Amino acid sequence: MNDIGTQATERTQHDSTGPDLTACVRAATAAPSLHNSQPWRFRIGAHGVDVHADPRRQLDVLDPAGRELLISVGAAVFTLRLAIRGAGYLSHTTLFPDDTDPDLVARVSVGQPMAPTPAAEALVAAIPHRHTNRWPFARSVVPADAVERLADAARREGATLTVANAVSRNAILSLSQEADRALRAQGRYRAELARWTSPQRGRRDGVPSTAIGPWDALEILPIRDFGLLQPHRDRAAAPFEPYPTIMVLAVDGDTRRHWVHAGQALQRVLLTATWLNLATTPISQPVEIPAIRRLLTDSRTGSWAQMVLRVGYGRPAAATPRRPLTEVLLPDDGGATGR
Template sequence: MNDIGTHATPRRARRNSTGPDLTACVRAATAAPSLHNSQPWRFRIGPRGVDVHADPRRQLDVLDPAGRELLISVGAALFTLRLAIRGAGYLSHTTLLPDPTDPDLVARVTVRRAMAPTPAAEALVAAIPHRHTNRWPFARSVVPADVVERLVDAARREGATLTVAGAVSRNAILSLSQEADRALRAKGRYRAELARWTSPHRGRRDGVPSTAIGPWDAMEIVPIRDFGLLQPHRGRAVAQFEPYPTIMVLATDGDTRPHWVNAGQALQRVLLTATWLNLATTPISQPVEMPAIRRMLTDSRTGSRAQMVLRVGYGRPAAATPRRSLTEVLLPADDEES
């Protein structure tokens, strides 16, 4: 996989013999989304680039026993790293799963020659700190067709497809999402796992804080995860959500580990593009966390596999979630281990 592609023409390359600030690029990558803000990634900075690792200690065993969502999260961080390098004025080359003997090494990103970023790439870089999962009601405004097409194109550029659900499909997907949410809440181990990622802890730099959870949908149309509350309607605000949300399904043409990583890259490109276009977004993962329901979202004509459901619209600003420090996610350089 090569450099971030854009429609715009790049300006003259800026010459910088020292290369990009890879520490700053890794810091940007840590702003990527992840399941329950688990941040299951680690990075090793080398002389020519960055190795991106999965952190299996942060895998959610109940929700994600196969590690699919873990690799989607790492893929989102990988795209953000590639984008940050591009924004710093350099091309890069990415090799997925470069070492068969090290399954946790997800990607190797090698910095190549200098080239000034396009305005579109700079816009995506500027969106990185403003992208937040929004679990609040959206406006009842329709997302324009040309805006939807930009999101579809963003997914296509990372080898995935993004499909807008029509009225019938939307209702079916929301119904399946509610069914999945109820089935998950009925599992004690699931509720315990959610509680571990939302328990208040002073100075905690991961998990979902109460400020980012959002209210419960009074009409129970949009399945906003309850984050471990045994009684979702108690101790949580209730609000009226939009009755006809814009729902999109992100899919890949296969369901292997590389497909999961690429799904994460496509997801992050879509989310950053949406942020750039002043859209709010909510990844809805419950229907793809239940194998039986996920199979219902498979396109029998093409065999594409659903990787994530997205809710898109115009909403109030969402709160940021905490991030681990660089010292927690940086692995020692190879020469430091010897």
């Protein structure tokens, strides 16, 4: 049993008040997503929340199979589960509950009341403070006990998180740079990147200029160049840490269901890192080029790399905007949620 606290193994009756599911959905929208695309929609019912993928927000160039879209939705599912737990209730999650509706990713049903554990409360408190950090980190070493806590967070969601040793780290960074160059050479990639970074008044998605960060003057880390439309020399440069802590998140399979599990594990890891005052940067380029992703995957065990993470101590990062609930809430279907 995992401990956001414990997930109920079967749905039980709860009191007439129940958690504020609208507030829980609002918390879920704080989950991370590729280019802050926020590819999710929610339907609140009498007994829980249905979480849908929004295929209109899929990035066709970077994510043609929808793997990162489902990782993003999985992160939202975990945050929803956590918010319900923080409100004092257990929950039960069923993935892909309707074979006729492939965009219905998860049904999260509310279970019986139970006071949240201190660990769950700490993770809930971390939700609004988790932000992708694209700035240089301190050269301080991440303590071994913190690394173990992050690995344990992944294990609790059925994933593995492995810290790279010096040789593996250099190999992963080299592969990441190779992947970044391959992506940057594609005109369609540049156009897609522009779509999610173009400044628009009142925009509530995408990556704003305040969240982009500088270019790595040492050219060690492939920080995504969201300023592609501007001359490269105009982007500020700064020396990043020369020996970053790099970790690889993997799950034992590579199906749609595995991708959702990976997203839940990713968000638990990111929130645990936030709780530990650690900064994080997902480095997705090496898992966006199939040939390079295969090099990070253990074919003997079937453990598929899903995300590369940079972890360390950094300056506070700016938040990215979120769409209002009116844009992500689907109309009630008559109370069917939680069947």
